[in-house]
Structure formats: structure tokens, C-alpha cells
Amino acid sequence: MITRSMISIIGAVALASALAGCGTPSRQQVGIGTGAVVGGVAGHAITGGSTLGTVGGAAAGGLIGNEVSKKK
Template sequence: MLSRRLISIAGAFSLALTITACGTTTRQQVGIGTGAVLGGVAGSAVTNGSTLGTVGGAAVGGVIGNEVAKKKK
């Protein structure tokens, strides 16, 4: 179970590194990546390492990170 959780965390971290490696990143891209990683970790922890929980948490975290990083007008 611990190895499954570590693999999920490593996968989310690798995805975030891949996204941020594409040239200059915007504030919104960093927010999405950070939210996805934190959401994936939280989803994995809440669902005891479930892949669906990790992916769902990453998706929700990405959306929240996107909204938080938007510039206020």
C-alpha cells in the first residue's frame, strides 16, 4: 500500500515537472500544477492509495489552483 502511494505521488510530481519544463511558465500554469500535485496527494491519502482518488484529487486540485492563480480584475 505504501509503495502504491509513493508511485502515485511520484507520478503527480513527474507530471508537474513536465508541465513546468515547457519554457517560461505563467502564474496560472504554476497554480494548476501545484494544485494538481497537492490534490493528487490529498486524493491518494483520503482514498488509501486508490488510483481513481488520486486522479480525481489531481483534477479537482488543478481546477482550484487555476481559480486561485487567476489575476483579480
């Protein structure tokens, strides 16, 4: 039986593989992606696995990653 965590891992690997063929990402795209991943993990951990917390954390992390990666 496939567990939820296995499905999540398989989905993440499939998404990463699909995006890997898109070319070289810009610095801002990397910042947004990294921020979204870190924010999603943090939101998941803080809210105890709540979907809303995970999505909210990913959105907030993406916004923060966007601002941090902008050229000054």
C-alpha cells in the same frame, strides 16, 4: 526489482525534466500544476491509494489552483 514507488518517482522526474524545457510558465500554469500535485497527493492519502481518488484529487486540485491563480 523496481518497486511501484520507484517507477512513480522516475516518471515524475522524467515529466518534470521534459516540462522544464518548455519555457517560463505563466502564473496560472504554476497554480494549476501545484494544485494538481497537492490534490493528487491528498486524494491518494484520503482514499488509501485508490487510483480514482488520486486522479479525482488531481483534477479537483487543478481546478482550484486555476481559480486561485487568476488575476483579480
